[in-house]
Amino acid sequence: MIAAKSYAAQSATTPLGPHSFERREPGEHDVVIDILYCGVCHSDIHQVRDEWGGSIFPMVPGHEIVGRISRIGSQVKDFKVGDLAGIGCFVDSCRVCNSCKEGLEQYCETHLSQTYNGYEQDRKTPTYGGYSSQIVVDEKYTLHVSPNLPLEGVAPLLCAGITTWSPLREWKVGKGHRLGVLGLGGLGHMAVKLGVALGAEVTMLSSSASKEKDAKRLGAHKFALTKDPEVLKGYSGYFDFIIDTVSAQHDFDIYLNLLKRDGTLILVGAPPKPNDFQAFSIIPKRRRIAGSMIGGIKETQEMLDFCAQHNIVSDVEVIPMKEINNAYERVLNGDVRYRFVIDMATL
Ligand code: NAP
Numbered sequence: 001m002i003a004a005k006s007y008a009a010q011s012a013t014t015p016l017g018p019h020s021f022e023r024r025e026p027g028e029h030d031v032v033i034d035i036l037y038c039g040v041c042h043s044d045i046h047q048v049r050d051e052w053g054g055s056i057f058p059m060v061p062g063h064e065i066v067g068r069i070s071r072i073g074s075q076v077k078d079f080k081v082g083d084l085a086g087i088g089c090f091v092d093s094c095r096v097c098n099s100c101k102e103g104l105e106q107y108c109e110t111h112l113s114q115t116y117n118g119y120e121q122d123r124k125t126p127t128y129g130g131y132s133s134q135i136v137v138d139e140k141y142t143l144h145v146s147p148n149l150p151l152e153g154v155a156p157l158l159c160a161g162i163t164t165w166s167p168l169r170e171w172k173v174g175k176g177h178r179l180g181v182l183g184l185g186g187l188g189h190m191a192v193k194l195g196v197a198l199g200a201e202v203t204m205l206s207s208s209a210s211k212e213k214d215a216k217r218l219g220a221h222k223f224a225l226t227k228d229p230e231v232l233k234g235y236s237g238y239f240d241f242i243i244d245t246v247s248a249q250h251d252f253d254i255y256l257n258l259l260k261r262d263g264t265l266i267l268v269g270a271p272p273k274p275n276d277f278q279a280f281s282i283i284p285k286r287r288r289i290a291g292s293m294i295g296g297i298k299e300t301q302e303m304l305d306f307c308a309q310h311n312i313v314s315d316v317e318v319i320p321m322k323e324i325n326n327a328y329e330r331v332l333n334g335d336v337r338y339r340f341v342i343d344m345a346t347l
């Protein structure tokens, strides 16, 4: 077994602290990744605090992982020792259901092994995430990372990047579309960058007036303060798509009314409490509300390659491991520009 160091939560009400555990020895198809950086996603906070229910403790969070391969199994074909590698939100799936066969492993119909707060395919070995020194993963669930981008900025692409990329590609958002991005946090800032790179006209819909300058710097063409009803009136029936990244409960109605006929509200934010909406916010204009979860391995690789080509990374604040509890508070207070990333050398 491989002795791993980490930070873990022992329960939903205790802060994260140092924790030791063992990773499996690499099997024939596994790579061992020495983790260099791990992003801090709002989903880590939801799960550490058991806001979605069913959390498994001890929990080592982290699913925006970038590192370097230090060992490989005898049958590994696609990676060699010394390669950079990324791991996103899952480390395995059944591999035989229709979704897995279509490269949509995130929607595995049998059992998805989340990177943490989940179980391996045996359904009894808990998975532990990226706030740790190493991770051992089958090469099929491992991504190639370009050496040409700053690695700390690449880490958040493994969740915030792919979660916004996947629906933008699914709905073919691009030139000629008006895209609204609701919530300027980790996911939101990636949605702006990717939406702009794909050719859409992007409007930042934010509750924070202080983020207007940043939104424009990130590439947004317009900024609308969602707290100001007069501003929102000007966007009535305006958007083809709104990608909703908000992490807390909110009513859909004011945003649904910003959609054109046949417009789609793409929900990626996952508040623990239900969001409300009126039937008449969608019926008269045949509007839609759709959900989307992370992305498959193939499209995650496509997103990473696209970002390498277009020089796109996340805007990050690198923190030492011991700052993690404070970083969680700062995320909850909206004080993050726009992703915390842990430097694993500080573990
Ligand atoms: P984040 O960095 O905290 O950003 C969330 C943003 O939502 C904030 O910056 C804020 O933007 C806005 N917001 C927060 N509270 C609000 C409130 N009460 N009212 C209105 N706006 C509010 O979080 P994140 O890491 O981007 O994650 C966002 C959500 O997506 C989380 O719920 C997370 O669990 C979920 N998620 C889903 C998937 C998926 O596969 N679907 C993947 C990853 C994460 P403004 O200040 O601009 O208003």
Ligand code: ZN
Pocket: 041, 042, 043, 044, 063, 089, 159, 160
């Ligand atoms: Zn995430």
Ligand code: ZN
Pocket: 093, 094, 095, 096, 097, 098, 099, 100, 101, 105, 107, 108, 109, 110, 111
């Ligand atoms: Zn499957």
